[in-house]
Amino acid sequence: MSSSTSNTDPAHNSAKIAFIGAGNMARSLIGGLLSRGYPASNIACSDPFEASLIEAGKLGAITTSSSNADIVAQADVVILAVKPQVMADVLQPLTSQLQTSKPLVISIAAGIASGSLQGWAGTGVPVVRCMPNTPALLRAGATGLFATEDVSAEQRQLAEAIVSAVGIVVWVAEESQLDAVTALSGSGPAYFFLLMEAMQEAGEKLGLSAEAAELLTQQTAFGAARMALEGDTDVAQLRRQVTSPNGTTQAALESFEANGMRDIVEQALRAAFLRSEAMAKELG
Numbered sequence: 176m177s178s179s180t181s182n183t184d185p186a187h188n189s190a191k192i193a194f195i196g197a198g199n200m201a202r203s204l205i206g207g208l209l210s211r212g213y214p215a216s217n218i219a220c221s222d223p224f225e226a227s228l229i230e231a232g233k234l235g236a237i238t239t240s241s242s243n244a245d246i247v248a249q250a251d252v253v254i255l256a257v258k259p260q261v262m263a264d265v266l267q268p269l270t271s272q273l274q275t276s277k278p279l280v281i282s283i284a285a286g287i288a289s290g291s292l293q294g295w296a297g298t299g300v301p302v303v304r305c306m307p308n309t310p311a312l313l314r315a316g317a318t319g320l321f322a323t324e325d326v327s328a329e330q331r332q333l334a335e336a337i338v339s340a341v342g343i344v345v346w347v348a349e350e351s352q353l354d355a356v357t358a359l360s361g362s363g364p365a366y367f368f369l370l371m372e373a374m375q376e377a378g379e380k381l382g383l384s385a386e387a388a389e390l391l392t393q394q395t396a397f398g399a400a401r402m403a404l405e406g407d408t409d410v411a412q413l414r415r416q417v418t419s420p421n422g423t424t425q426a427a428l429e430s431f432e433a434n435g436m437r438d439i440v441e442q443a444l445r446a447a448f449l450r451s452e453a454m455a456k457e458l459g
């Protein structure tokens with residue numbers, strides 16, 4: 176696995192990008208690219224839903240269209256930002272176009288294997304699969320990326336530059352590792368929400384107002400994440416640094432460990448991993 180936080184490189188700004196589907200994820204990516212100076216004239220998106228195109232058009236002077244084929248005709252990169260259930264219907268009418276121009280195809284749809292995507296798009300079409308998470312909507316996402324053998328080194332850089340407009344990216348060498356990405360970061364925001372919910376409830380039981388417990392929990396999560404991300408110290412060391420012998424933190428951490436916190440987390444991620452594998456099989 177390799178990770179990167181690379182910016183959208185000006186060298187990549189000339190690629191023409193077509194977003195199929197102008198929903199939440201597409202709009203977030205478009206907003207991220209524009210904020211990094213990506214030329215609006217090189218971004219197009221299509222969607223059958225007029226309201227989504229109007230929303231996307233508010234982000235900048237991008238091209239909007241109700242025809243997927245029209246925007247794919249111009250594209251160096253095609254980003255599939257539709258729900259998994261409609262993917263086959265979206266790709267099959269585009270097969271001959273994709274076979275001719277062989278653009279880089281980036282799919283953000285959960286659970287659809289690259290083999291299926293290439294089956295609908297045509298063999299030899301370079302495909303990158305992404306597993307983003309919801310903080311991407313705030314450009315604070317964490318995304319796993321997998322490239323098929325048909326993707327060139329330059330196309331990998333381009334995919335990374337595009338997706339890093341909404342957060343950090345991590346490449347995985349095996350497609351099956353995207354199930355682990357799903358279990359860790361894809362579903363991960365909800366794990367933190369659950370812990371925050373439990374901390375808020377406990378704070379209230381200890382006598383704090385709901386407002387105080389909520390604000391203290393949120394800022395503590397934010398501060399802890401910043402310390403983990405911005406320093407050179409790993410989280411185990413950070414934990415030790417804030418744990419004074421015989422102090423309050425030690426009392427809480429011993430309670431967590433005695434109640435099997437690590438096992439609970441491992442079992443939860445394993446359950447998500449197995450569910451991700453099963454859903455991928457259902458989608459084919």
Ligand SMILES: NC(=O)c1ccc[n+]([C@@H]2O[C@H](COP(=O)([O-])OP(=O)(O)OC[C@H]3O[C@@H](n4cnc5c(N)ncnc54)[C@H](OP(=O)(O)O)[C@@H]3O)[C@@H](O)[C@H]2O)c1
Nearest residue numbers: 196198199200222224227256257258259283284285307309
């Ligand atoms: N949102 C997230 O945080 C998140 C996280 C991880 C992965 N993803 C993945 O990202 C993908 C997009 O998610 P999203 O949240 O952006 O969904 P979304 O808001 O529902 O966007 C999908 C868009 O695609 C449009 N669409 C449907 N059929 C189409 C067609 N034939 N041609 C062109 N556009 C079509 C939809 O239009 P209609 O509304 O008219 O159907 C909708 O505007 C999904 O596959 C999801 O699994 C999302």
